[in-house]
Amino acid sequence: xxxxxxxxxxxxxxxxxxxxxxxxxxxxxYAVRGGLSAEEILARTTSSVIWPLFxxxxxxxxxxxGPIGIRNVLREWSPLPLHVGNWIAAxxxxxxxxxxxxxxxxxxxxxx
Amino acid sequence: xxxxxxxxxxxxxxxxxxxxEGRHVSYEVPARENQTVLDLVTExxxxxxxxxxxxxxxxxxxxxxxxxxxxxxPRWTCRTHVKRVVEGGEITIEPLRNMPRIKDLACDMGxxxxxxxxxxxxxxxxxxxxxxxxxxxxxxxxxxxxxxxIECINCGVCYAAxxxxxxxxxxxxxxxxxxxxxxxxxxxxxxxxxxxxxxxSEGGCASCxxxxxxxxxxxxxxxxxxxxxxxxxxxxxxxxxxxxR
Numbered sequence: 579x580x581x582x583x584x585x586x587x588x589x590x591x592x593x594x595x596x597x598x599x600x601x602x603x604x605x606x607x608y609a610v611r612g613g614l615s616a617e618e619i620l621a622r623t624t625s626s627v628i629w630p631l632f633x634x635x636x637x638x639x640x641x642x643x644g645p646i647g648i649r650n651v652l653r654e655w656s657p658l659p660l661h662v663g664n665w666i667a668a669x670x671x672x673x674x675x676x677x678x679x680x681x682x683x684x685x686x687x688x689x690x
Numbered sequence: 691x692x693x694x695x696x697x698x699x700x701x702x703x704x705x706x707x708x709x710x711e712g713r714h715v716s717y718e719v720p721a722r723e724n725q726t727v728l729d730l731v732t733e734x735x736x737x738x739x740x741x742x743x744x745x746x747x748x749x750x751x752x753x754x755x756x757x758x759x760x761x762x763x764p765r766w767t768c769r770t771h772v773k774r775v776v777e778g779g780e781i782t783i784e785p786l787r788n789m790p791r792i793k794d795l796a797c798d799m800g801x802x803x804x805x806x807x808x809x810x811x812x813x814x815x816x817x818x819x820x821x822x823x824x825x826x827x828x829x830x831x832x833x834x835x836x837x838x839x840i841e842c843i844n845c846g847v848c849y850a851a852x853x854x855x856x857x858x859x860x861x862x863x864x865x866x867x868x869x870x871x872x873x874x875x876x877x878x879x880x881x882x883x884x885x886x887x888x889x890x891s892e893g894g895c896a897s898c899x900x901x902x903x904x905x906x907x908x909x910x911x912x913x914x915x916x917x918x919x920x921x922x923x924x925x926x927x928x929x930x931x932x933x934x935r
Contacts, residue, residue: 582890586920586929654858654897 584646593644598636624687633685637678645671701776703730705742706784709791714782715739727775729768729836731783731795744795745920751909754845758795759784764841764850766909802846802863809866812886813873814880824878836875839868839917841910848904848914860893864904864914867895871917874924886925895921 611616623629649667652658658666683689699721704714707845719733727833728746746756751769758767760775761782775781789797826833848864849855855863870889873879889895898918905913 581892581894581896582925582929585896586926589926654854660892662719682927 579598584649587642588629588646591639592603594639595643597638598639601632602636618688620685623685630682630688633682637675637682641671641674641678644674696925700779701730701734701772702780703734704780704782705731705734705739705795707742707794708794709737709766712794721772725772726757726774727765727770727781727783730756730772730781731767737819740893742795751924752843753886754843757845757847757850757909759786759850763846764907766845766847769909775824782934787841788850788852790853798813799846799860802849802865802922803844804868805862806844806869808860808882809870809894810885811866811869811873813876813878816878816880826877832877835920836872836921839872839912839914842868842912845909847907847909851907852899852902858893858897862889862893864898865919867898867912868912868917871920874921886921886928889921890925895925898922 609622626649645667648670649663653660653664656663700718701721702716702718702897704716706712707715716736717738719738721728722729728749731742731744732746735744736764744756744758746768747753748755749768751766754766756767757764759765760767760770761777764786767777767783772781783795785791785795785797789799789802801835828834828837844866848868852861852864854861865888870885873885874882874889874907879885895918898915900915900919902915908914
C-alpha cells in the first residue's frame, strides 16, 4: 500500500505543480517588464496573503514530489538498499521543506 | 528438377551455443519458401547439431514456447518468417533476455511465471460450480478492458523486451501486470482489493516507465503498457475514494 500511496502522492503533487509553475513563470514575465528589483518583489509579496500561501503550497508539493522521484531513481540506479534510499529521500524532503518554508517566511513579511 | 548446390540459396544462421559463457556458431542452411525462424533452428538441430537445445511445442503461435532473440529483438519464432527478418542472408538467434539461461536457446522461465502469482494472477471465483454461470455483458467497459489483454500466450517476449525488468529484478513485468489488469476487470473475480494491492506493491505497476517496448514487441498485439496504465489509474482512484487501508 505504501508504494501505491507514494505513487498517488507524486501524481497528485504533479497535478498541483503543473499550474503552479505556469503561474510562477507568467508572474515573472509580467513583473520584469518594469525592471525587477528586490524591493519591488518584496512590496508585492508582503502586501498579499495569497502569494505567500501560494508559495507555501508550492514548497510543500515540491517537498513531496521531488523526494519520491529521488527514491525511485536511487532504487533503480544505485546499489543502495531500499531503506537507505528511503532515508535519503526523507532527508531531502526535510531539507526542501525547511529551506522552502524559510524562504516563504522571508518574503511574506509575517515576521513583521 | 533437382536443385544443384550452385543454384541453391542458403542462409547463414548464427546461433548462441552454451550458457552464460559461450559463443555464436554459424550454420549454413537451405533457404526455403515460407520458412520460419523456428524452421531454421529445427533444420540446424536435425541436420547439423543434434545437441542444440531449444524449446517449442505447437509451431502455430498458440503455446508461447518458442520465443527467442532474433537479430537482437525478442520474437515468437514459429510465426516469424525468415524473409521478414533476414539481413543480408544472415540471421542471429539467441536466447531471450532477462531470464537465466539453461543451454543454447533455452532459458529458465520459472521467475517469469512466479511473478504472475506475485502480481495476483490466480483467478479466485465468486461462485461455485453448482451455481449457474454469471452473465457478463460483452459490451461493458470492464469486459472490453479484459478482452483487450486476455489473448496473452505467456511467451515472455514482453518480459525480454522490457528495459525496466533488465535493471530492476523485483519488477513484476508487463505480462504479469497485464494478467492482473484482466482479472481486475473480471467481475467474476472474488478479491479485487487484494489483487490491486499485489499489483501495486513493491515492483508493481508504479515501477513501469511507460517505455512501450512490451507493446511494440507483443506478437499477439496486446498493449501491456495500456493495461499497466489502467492499474495505475485504478489504484489512484481507489486511494482517492478512500477504499484503501
